[in-house]
Amino acid sequence: MEYTRRSVLTALGLGAVAAATGCSASSGNSQAAADGPVEGEISLLTPLFEGSTGKDLLEGKLLPAFKQKNPNVTVKVDYTTYAALNEKITTSLAGGLMPDVVMLGVGWIPPFAHKKVLAPLPDDLAKRYEYEDRVLEPSRYDGKLYALPMVLDTRIVTYRKDLFAEAGIKAPPKDWAELRELSKELARSDGSGKLTRVGFDPFSIDLRQCWETFLFANDGNLFDESGQQVKFNDDRGVEALQLFLDVIKDKSADYSFKSSAGQPTTLQQGRSAMMMSNNSLWVQLKQQTPELLKEDKVGAFILANKVPAMLQGGTMVARSASSKHAAAAQALVEFMGTPESILPTAQQRGSVPGVQDLRTSDYVKENGFVKLALDNMSKARSEGGTAAWMEIREKIKTTLETAVVGKRTAREAIDELANLSKEAISRL
Amino acid sequence: MVSTRDRVRAAASGPSAAPPRRRGLLRARRRAGLLMVAPAVLHALIWIGIPLVAAIVLSFTSYDVLTPPRFIGLENFRDLLSDNVFRRAVLNTSIYTFFTVPVAMGIALLIALMLNTQLAGRAIFRTAIFIPQVTATIAVALVWLWIYDPRSGLANAILSFLGLDGPAWLSSTDWAMPAVIVVGIWQGIGLKMLIYLAALQSLPTELYEAASVDGASKFRQFFSLTLPLLRPATFFVFVTSVIGAFQSFDQVYILTDGGPANSTTMMTYEIYKSAFREFRMGYACAQSLVLFALLLFLTLLNRRITGGDRATR
Numbered sequence: 001m002e003y004t005r006r007s008v009l010t011a012l013g014l015g016a017v018a019a020a021t022g023c024s025a026s027s028g029n030s031q032a033a034a035d036g037p038v039e040g041e042i043s044l045l046t047p048l049f050e051g052s053t054g055k056d057l058l059e060g061k062l063l064p065a066f067k068q069k070n071p072n073v074t075v076k077v078d079y080t081t082y083a084a085l086n087e088k089i090t091t092s093l094a095g096g097l098m099p100d101v102v103m104l105g106v107g108w109i110p111p112f113a114h115k116k117v118l119a120p121l122p123d124d125l126a127k128r129y130e131y132e133d134r135v136l137e138p139s140r141y142d143g144k145l146y147a148l149p150m151v152l153d154t155r156i157v158t159y160r161k162d163l164f165a166e167a168g169i170k171a172p173p174k175d176w177a178e179l180r181e182l183s184k185e186l187a188r189s190d191g192s193g194k195l196t197r198v199g200f201d202p203f204s205i206d207l208r209q210c211w212e213t214f215l216f217a218n219d220g221n222l223f224d225e226s227g228q229q230v231k232f233n234d235d236r237g238v239e240a241l242q243l244f245l246d247v248i249k250d251k252s253a254d255y256s257f258k259s260s261a262g263q264p265t266t267l268q269q270g271r272s273a274m275m276m277s278n279n280s281l282w283v284q285l286k287q288q289t290p291e292l293l294k295e296d297k298v299g300a301f302i303l304a305n306k307v308p309a310m311l312q313g314g315t316m317v318a319r320s321a322s323s324k325h326a327a328a329a330q331a332l333v334e335f336m337g338t339p340e341s342i343l344p345t346a347q348q349r350g351s352v353p354g355v356q357d358l359r360t361s362d363y364v365k366e367n368g369f370v371k372l373a374l375d376n377m378s379k380a381r382s383e384g385g386t387a388a389w390m391e392i393r394e395k396i397k398t399t400l401e402t403a404v405v406g407k408r409t410a411r412e413a414i415d416e417l418a419n420l421s422k423e424a425i426s427r428l
Numbered sequence: 429m430v431s432t433r434d435r436v437r438a439a440a441s442g443p444s445a446a447p448p449r450r451r452g453l454l455r456a457r458r459r460a461g462l463l464m465v466a467p468a469v470l471h472a473l474i475w476i477g478i479p480l481v482a483a484i485v486l487s488f489t490s491y492d493v494l495t496p497p498r499f500i501g502l503e504n505f506r507d508l509l510s511d512n513v514f515r516r517a518v519l520n521t522s523i524y525t526f527f528t529v530p531v532a533m534g535i536a537l538l539i540a541l542m543l544n545t546q547l548a549g550r551a552i553f554r555t556a557i558f559i560p561q562v563t564a565t566i567a568v569a570l571v572w573l574w575i576y577d578p579r580s581g582l583a584n585a586i587l588s589f590l591g592l593d594g595p596a597w598l599s600s601t602d603w604a605m606p607a608v609i610v611v612g613i614w615q616g617i618g619l620k621m622l623i624y625l626a627a628l629q630s631l632p633t634e635l636y637e638a639a640s641v642d643g644a645s646k647f648r649q650f651f652s653l654t655l656p657l658l659r660p661a662t663f664f665v666f667v668t669s670v671i672g673a674f675q676s677f678d679q680v681y682i683l684t685d686g687g688p689a690n691s692t693t694m695m696t697y698e699i700y701k702s703a704f705r706e707f708r709m710g711y712a713c714a715q716s717l718v719l720f721a722l723l724l725f726l727t728l729l730n731r732r733i734t735g736g737d738r739a740t741r
Contacts, residue, residue, distance in 0.1 A: 391708065
């Protein structure tokens with residue numbers, strides 16, 4: 001009995017020590033300065049550069065160019081996906097092995113900067129190239145610049161011009177009332193009343209990002225400027241969610257009617273006349289259904305209700321505050337933020353380049369959706385804006401989905417989400 | 429000749445009762461025994477004991493991995509009581525376990541009985557049935573994603589052939605859980621079948637011969653001999669299956685992401701989300717302890733009901 005008690009106490013002590021060690025290694029409080037020699041072996045964690053073509057681009061072209069400019073720096077790359085990026089960062093931090101340079105999504109800067117995981121960058125980097133203010137907004141926290149934008153992914157509405165012409169529709173909808181009307185006109189059902197073509201497909205992109213696009217087009221906000229107050233629970237947020245329910249009620253959309261991963265989208269298959277899309281759809285069209293582009297059957301527009309707005313996501317590059325080779329890490333951040341790195345990266349993914357300087361590049365001119373996004377960058381809005389974003393973003397889809405499947409009203413789902421968000425913010 | 433019972437009694441009475449030479453032998457045996465179990469005990473202490481204690485300690489803290497843990501007492505457990513999604517996850521996990529474990533066990537036993545006969549090509553059947561067990565769940569889930577595709581999937585193609593209109597399996601709150609359960613049953617059969625088959629092959633044939641002589645039918649033999657004799661195997665299969673079902677994660681992660689509207693979220697999936705997506709490690713530890721307590725309770729309950737791994741005499 002004595003032995004058991006002692007062993008339990010010993011293990012408890014060990015557990016506490018293990019926990020404390022994990023924490024001290026991960027606290028990341030050191031505000032590493034980027035001075036010193038540009039040398040050493042640094043690590044890069046990236047959700048970009050997927051597959052062998054991405055790897056070829058990064059390790060065959062970009063990093064050799066970086067090495068040429070910084071011969072004393074070696075870069076070790078850790079590839080991941082956006083789905084696994086969180087786990088990678090969490091486990092790296094817990095193990096005290098935070099990568100020197102990390103690529104993050106829009107909205108991720110405030111949570112990590114708030115916890116001092118990222119190091120601020122010199123503010124003059126924000127003036128190196130021509131940036132749209134909206135693009136740099138997600139890179140800042142507390143007045144400081146923490147990241148440089150690389151590639152952007154916007155959410156736009158794509159539509160089938162041939163189906164519009166067939167229905168005698170001349171122009172895309174100007175607001176949601178028109179959107180619903182056109183959607184009803186364009187939807188088709190079989191004899192049993194089962195939808196064979198939806199007028200509008202809002203479900204082929206992530207529900208969270210789609211609702212945010214609706215919210216911004218309804219002139220709403222997620223949070224106030226301080227990131228401490230929830231703002232989406234006003235009528236604009238509820239109406240944004242209600243739009244999903246309305247198009248389902250109109251029988252011009254269906255929650256089960258969405259594109260499968262890797263397959264041609266509902267728009268490409270002619271099973272939807274309008275679809276909420278990522279601008280990277282252009283590349284998919286070129287690869288899977290080039291005839292639609294050749295015959296000019298696909299168009300795109302910016303969603304509008306009270307204001308025109310598109311959601312701007314994307315990938316930014318930042319430096320870890322705990323990097324032992326801060327100067328080398330910063331050199332890599334600066335290099336990845338140059339047009340020379342950004343253009344091939346954007347091209348490979350069909351993304352929007354993060355700098356306006358590339359607006360005149362052949363890539364942008366040839367890619368209709370990217371051009372539309374860059375021309376309308378002043379209408380771009382980003383998700384995030386609070387240090388509690390990592391927790392809140394996980395709640396959005398699951399909470400809003402309860403309304404979409406008819407388990408709750410839009411108001412109830414938004415109120416629930418607001419409560420969860422307030423709790424998350426209160427824990428900061 | 430000294431019986432085992434006598435040996436145990438002698439050992440229990442302590443060294444003072446045994447002559448000096450015997451005492452030395454007992455000590456040597458004890459040392460050898462301790463030495464042999466030491467690696468397993470050490471392994472359990474390092475990889476189970478320490479994480480378990482750390483999880484208990486962290487469950488009383490607010491810990492986001494980015495900053496040091498802060499002691500908050502029972503707050504995580506209080507939050508758990510009002511967490512509707514976690515409550516839903518407990519219910520979903522229970523439903524999943526309730527359906528997958530008995531159904532898969534029943535099918536596995538049936539297949540094991542068939543494969544225990546002189547069936548032609550039984551090695552091929554055995555391998556085919558075991559394959560899902562050793563195939564990566566990610567690959568399995570991707571195949572099932574296609575099977576459940578409402579437009580081009582195999583499930584709806586079969587239903588359509590039968591003149592039935594198939595549902596949108598994974599997008600429907602009514603059908604998503606049954607769809608996940610079917611995958612769970614299919615994937616769990618192989619290992620259970622193998623354990624049952626091994627147990628069946630070790631059953632004493634003389635009992636069956638005696639039963640045949642007494643005129644017992646095959647049906648009677650199954651219920652009066654096979655099932656009672658399989659009790660230790662059943663206990664083992666049941667306990668490991670319940671634990672496995674409570675820990676199922678990958679199917680949900682790939683097939684439904686816990687949706688739609690949390691209709692397929694599981695306890696392990698919520699723990700994963702809290703820890704790695706929401707950076708609430710302390711809360712995830714509290715959720716893990718609830719899972720641990722539930723599994724402990726179910727195992728003890730099962731042990732009491734079935735009499736544990738004691739064979740029927």
